[in-house]
Amino acid sequence: MSRYEVHLADAARRHPGKTAIICGEREISYSELDRAADRFAGALARDAALVDGERCVVFMDNRIEVAVGVFGTLKAGGVFCVINPTTKADKLAFVLANCAASVLVTQASLVRVALEAAHQAPSVRKVVVVSDPAAVLPADAVDYEDFLASAPDRALAPVGIDIDLAMLVYTSGSTGRPKGVMMTHANIEHAATSITTYLQARSDDVVLSVLPLSFDYGLYQLLMCVKMGATLVLEKSFAFPQKVLPLLASREVTGFPLVPTMAALIVQLRNFNPEWARSVRFLTNTAAALPPSHILQLQHVFPQARIYSMYGMTESKRCTWLPPEQLAIRPDSVGIAIPGTQAWVADDRGNAVPPGVVGELMVRGGHVMQGYWDNEEATARVLRLGRYPWEKVLHTGDLFRMDDEGFLYFVGRKDEILKSRGEKVSPKEVENVLYAMPGIREAALVGVPDGMLGQSLKAIVVTDQPDMDARAVIGHCRAHLEEFMVPREVEFRDALPKTGTGKIRRSVLQAEAEGRVVASEVE
Known part of the structure; x- marks a missing residue:
């Protein structure tokens, strides 16, 4: 067997007492994380009747239970999928139905959204909720600790091989419908090995991540730390x-x-x-x-x-x-x-x-x-x-x-290149110049429809200097860019729209400039 979850078992054997994850005031060692993942896997098999290749969706904030769900699902031979906790019920329902999820794991603060979505996905057999011991859960949900208590006393026998599907990562589609990126154990191992090689990662590393675990960049911080036996300090934002x-x-x-x-x-x-x-x-x-x-x-x-x-x-x-x-x-x-x-x-x-x-x-x-x-x-x-x-x-x-x-x-992006005065303009090139101007914190370039120019360039910026004016911004651009790349207009805002992963949503700003509406996105 060559599956990614073996890294957790190896780390637990080599560094049993070492801290695997720190999340706020909570900590968990490698031996504790491995044992919790074993219990979660056992509960999936016994209580949720999850079989090899079925999907388990984890819908939570950054917390230790996400790691337990990820590695527990892999140990059970399932496929995990971590969804951003800000996702709305209709999008979550689409994901659950699209991947025919069998189990949904969530937290008490998200249980209303989770159940609303689960009721629209007939494949979901079990909704597991991480909750306060005093909380009263709906009848159609089970408490996380009670769920783990249903696990057998021994770890499950290893299942599957490295070409089996390991995870789905949903990314926004151009139509607003998210797409599930399929990654095998071998895919994850190849990527993690390559990245840890050039980063010169070590077992004594301590990585601080504020990135959502639903974002593959954030998720791989967990996966690579476990691969190396390093410590992950996990924050929510x-x-x-x-x-x-x-x-x-x-x-x-x-x-x-x-x-x-x-x-x-x-x-x-x-x-x-x-x-x-x-x-x-x-x-x-x-x-x-x-x-x-x-x-x-x-x-x-x-x-x-x-x-x-x-x-x-x-x-x-x-x-x-x-x-x-x-x-x-x-x-x-x-x-x-x-x-x-x-x-x-x-x-x-x-x-x-x-x-x-x-x-x-x-x-x-x-x-x-x-x-x-x-x-x-x-x-x-x-x-x-x-x-x-x-x-x-x-x-x-x-x-x-x-x-x-x-x-x-x-x-x-192919679909982001602007055309002004017959010339192609890369928004990124202009934005780099804008960011180089002292006081500009965020910047995006959009094209406003123009009968003469094709698209008239407009810079939308966030600044911490209230006295900054458009003439100064345009003058700065003119000093560093060819004339056809210089914005003709500057708009100041308090903030720019962003995805759940902190990326500026230029598509939304471009749609506003064109007077149209873009489909909502799931991150």
Whole structure:
């Protein structure tokens, strides 16, 4: 057997008393986590009658029970799926019905939404609720502790092999209907091994993650920590940085995964305590490329840390990484293919293009998904025949260029490129310039329909300088961009719309600029 859950059993055997997860005031050791996962697996088999390959959906905040649910489901031979706790009942119902989930695990504060969704999904046989001992649960739900108590006294016998499906990660579809990305145990192992290799991850690492476990970037912090036998400090959000950042020092954190919105908040802090950064030896970033100005500021704030600029997508977890020593040479690059994989830029026919030419990024390797659950049409659009008859290559839908030395640069989504004055404009390139202007915390570029220009460029920004005006912003852009890329209009806002993972929803802003409505998204 070569399945991902063996890493938990190995860590429990090698480091039984070591802390696996810290979540608020709660801690759990590796031996305790392994035992809890065994009990959860046993309860799935006995009380929920879950059989090999059935799905268990976990609908909770970041907490220890999510890890128990993930590894317990794997131990039972099932497929886990973690859903963002802000998901509304109709979207949750779609997910449950789409993947024919057998079990739904949630928490007391979400039980109303969970049951409303479960009642619309006939496949759901059991709703398990993590609740206060004094809470009175609805008749159609079972208490988490009572559920674990139904488990047999011994661990289940190992089941399955590494090509079996292990997890579904639902990502937003262009129509608003989420798509379930299918990953096998082998997919997860390949991705986790590649990433921990270039991060030089160690068993004595302590990783602080505020990312939702429903977000694959957050989920892999858990999976990789267990693989290495490291410690995960799990927080629910980064809404209050002044409460989270001191944990870097008090927990002696060595690894800190970021997304661009977090980086923007950190570099704007005027009272960042240098002691907070003392133990941090690596920072990672994905979801969107960091503006080069923020990279420089992070290097100042975290002088001892190696900063890994990366690019990825749920369909292959991670695609590229930039060796930290390259930041000074090419700060706007997202690097090279992660170890054990290949990535290249291709034209519309799939043929590689020369350096400097913009095309679509292609990815191949053991980390590429198996497809979208029950969605052959969407799968066929992004997975196409590769070099070998048995291989599928991922067509990312993202536009890139490659330099003469093989380093990749993100240009934009195919459907996000703007056209103004007959010229193609990458919103990312303009946004990087906007972020370099002191006082701008968040920025997005949209195209406003214009009979003369095609699209007139409009910058939408969030600033912490109330006296900043549009002329100053336009002047800053004009000093750093070609004229056709300079915004003609600037709008100031208190905040920009974001996904549940903290990524700015440019599609919403673009729809507003065009006077249309976009479908809601599930993250």
